[in-house]
Amino acid sequence: MTWQTEFWSWVSPPTVQTAEVPAVGQKAPSTSKLTIPAQDGKPTIITFLRHCGCPSVSHSDRAATDRWLASLPEPEKNTQPNLSIVVDAEREAYAAWGLGTSSLWHVLGSIPGTSKLSKEGISVRPTESGSRWQTAGNFGVDAQGVVRWSRVDGRADDMPDFKEGVDKVMGGKFETGGFAEAMQG
16 A cells, blocks of 8 residues: 555545435345345345445455455454455446445545544554545345345444344344354354
């Protein structure tokens, strides 16, 4: 990572034509990068990242995404059979799910939020590729490919309630236990 790379992460990327964010009850969008419903026919939680420096779908390139995954606590968990990492540098899937670039206020508002996360022990990493302007979101899709949970992040420090998402895609059957057990269930 160089200062030039970090600098360019603050420059707004080219605009992509975005669809509406899929609402609960709608059929989930599919793209060449992200096929819905999943081939295994299981419920799916999809997380679109702002960028790989942010504390899944990544719009950073493959090398930056792989380095980010390796830097996470317990990186071996990032190779589980029920976890797929999609690299979408062109932001095709982001656009299909209604996730475009954010406003200046969203970007500037992320600065105090990331300071708050730092106090909680979550460090923001340098941005190797991707853009701080990209919006993020989280979705739960049932086995039939219908959106059951839809949550677009409002700020950089916005943390979704993944247990809520799993509960929604499992039809209210999720009560306790780990995320991985519920998704394999």
